[in-house]
Amino acid sequence: MTETDTGHAHSLWVACVFTLILMTTVMTLWHKIRGALALLGILVNTLLLCLPLYFFALLRLVLRGEKAQVVLSRILVFIAETWIGINNAIIGLTSQVKWNITGMESLDRDQWYLVTCNHQSWADILVLQRISNRRIPFLKFFLKQELIKVPLLGLAWWALDFPFMKRFSKAEIEKNPSLKGKDLETTRKACEKFAYFPTSVMNFFEGTRFDAEKHAKQQSPYKHLLKPKAGGAAFTLNAMSGHLRNLLDVTIIYPPEAPRSLLAFLGGAMNDIDVIVQQRVIPAWASEGDYESDPEFRARFQQWIGELWAEKDALLTSKMDR
Template sequence: LLVLLLPLAYLGPTRLAYLRTGKATFGRLLVLVLGLFSPTELVLSAGEGMRPDWVERGPDGRAVKLNLPAKGLWMSNHTTLADWLYLWSFAYLSGHSSALYIALKASLRRIPIIGWACQLFGFAFLERKWAEDRQPFAAQLDRIARETNRGGDDEKMAFLLFPEGTIVTENTRGISQRFAEKSGVADFKHLLLPRSTGLFFALRNLARSIPTLHLVDLTVGYPLPRPSSTSAKPASPQYASEFYTLPSILLQGIPPPELHLHVRAFALADIPLGDLSRSSATDEDEDGTPDERAAFERWLRERWAEKDQLVERF
């Protein structure tokens, strides 16, 4: 039916309703397919900024609804290429499935069917070169804000960013370690050093037009297979991305037995975003001053250090 109604996606009055319906339908389908053919137990925990009643449970004790801030920029560590499967399922539980936007590598735009669908859903594509990304990203953020505000105060929005920029592998861990040594900052054991520029820019940009925006921090953790007690070899694989892949989960029915997801929420006032008081922002305002950018970068690394400790316990 959505294919037959595709022309509605290109008509101004019906475009937004069509896209939200399409995202919601995909979210329901994803939850159904994973539940039937590749089930994973979702282990949820909450930290600062979350309501005591953030999880609503059904008669069987399972989570049926999550009470998250209605409008949020979601940031997550990026462990495997399958992260988006489970984070979209998480968005389904929180009622954000129809209002989910994801920042993706620009190369994914060219993948047949998947890339086309991501473009249709209004996702943001980044080259991961700030000089090239800045202006297109600003336009994408403005569009997302307009689409969100068109629905009024009750309209939901979740814009998902992965500040690490790529998944954790042996190669990317090595790159992160060398960069940490060169920069004179502490490295992590399980995660990669986050990039702060795009997240800082997005928060400052969206904060001007969505004052109720929150930063929702998601920490994802996968259990790894353990070696047998008689094995002299170290645990293998070393990284979840080596074991839990999209083909293994969707085609071979080998999902993670459980997925740990720790949730925190930060109000904008609790984040060092610099001076947001100017009502009419210029290009320079969105970037912030060097001191403001440095303060946010330190804050983000502190949050990532906390996430690294969480993943250790998962």
Template sequence: MLSFLPAPLLVIINLLLISINCIVIATPIMILGIFKCLLPLKSVKRFIEHLNFLLYRIWVAANYVIINATNKINWKITGDPIPNIENKSCVVMSNHLSWFDILVINSVYKGKIATTKFFMKHSLIYIPFVGLACYALGMPFLRRYTREQLLKNPKLREKDIKSTKGACKRVIKYPTALINFVEGTRYTPEKARLAKSSYQHLMPPKTGSIGLTFGEIGNDIECVFNTTIQYPNNCAPKKPFIEMLKGKITDIYVNVEILPKGYFPQGDFLKDKTYKHSISMQVRDLWKQKDENIESMLKND
């Protein structure tokens, strides 16, 4: 609708609309979050949670309208049909290319799955409005310590474990779609080179948080949505989020593979070495397949 406008003007329009959407939605979420902490009644806390989730869904819907109004997007969604399981919990595991992935996942699954919650880097909590709103919504924040930091202070690992287990408890308690970007960082060719990735289009998967998740709730979730995202005309060295602001996102390819209940069984990921190895190998096999799928997506473009 507005994609014909010049890129500099679209950047201003998109930043303005997205910022207004964030401020308008995040402000009441933060205020309600304060009331939720102060009020003792569980019924009131649950009512506030419902209100916040409703506001969050409005934010998702508004973002979908904005990006489609300012970009002429060809959405190509392939793979398994997405069932309507809004009243059940699930896990969405995905590759990670850009901040824009969050909007894409919410757009693809909107109205089909429960309210989405993302494992987020702890540093994102300091983003004005967005960070505190996500905290009020109960998003799990992980610090993602380096190997060197963990070797120096092993107790640091406990903080991420506690956050992951807390998120898992909420999944069992209330219908939730728990989103995990398994690579732990956005893919770029340079990052992949430094990480010595064996994949052509992906970072190596980090199985810690996803393995702990399956270990805690593998038998309680309805299914796992193995999601592959690609922006064939707007990938590295271009940045999809910036391309979206400029109105230049033309194609979004998403492949959905549904892994049935029990595909990742429960177990003790921290103490059972056999279980940990099994989950890690399952994820790596999926990543190998995902890498091949991306190559096929790009060749068929």
């Protein structure tokens, strides 16, 4: 090959690399544009459906009879499920995800479920809503009390009977012992409405989104998961007073090379998503003990959650490390 040929070959190689980079940049920009359009659509949908939601929530404040409360609560859930359905349609248009979902076949809208999932992205909640909407009872989350101040959504969560928790620190309880157990008592009272009709309660056992830094800092024994916070699950089961008898253990697997941002999901960068749902029976003892005060119960509960998490990690390893 002559020097001229070498120069031409080098120029061609540079041109190809530049073109590839340009294409990647354009695609990334296109993902962002599509993601932004999806967010705009979801915002408009939220604004429109918050109006009837607030109306029926106010009506429920006025009509205090049990029958009226149940009927109006069902109307509120119908509005929320409609909101999710429209969001799903919007996301379907912009993300064009290929869904691979297993384990949803035998689920029942007349059952109470505790739902947990490996937590990697803000998109996880949208994925869970996508697979569960009108397949199981409406998903509800335990929320920090401060979140009621979130514009639009805070009041919507209140209207939909999402339990707002006020957790007290050890220092606060030591300073004022009367606060001990108040958080559980308040949350249990908020959950009393769940007895009227089936409900699904969502709890991310990890408590925060997975990333390599957190994984290393925790020295997690799991390859693809953070350590589960068993106390949160125990708190939820205790607060629900035995209503939660079934655990839906959801495992979400995003494409390994895809970014984990919400915009990436909405814009289509996560183009292939696997969701594996495993239904498990919650042992009766798991909702009957005192996690904070009973060390024997705490150890047993932690062992149970640890076994679930080890199995989930093995599943993730088998799917992601192929």
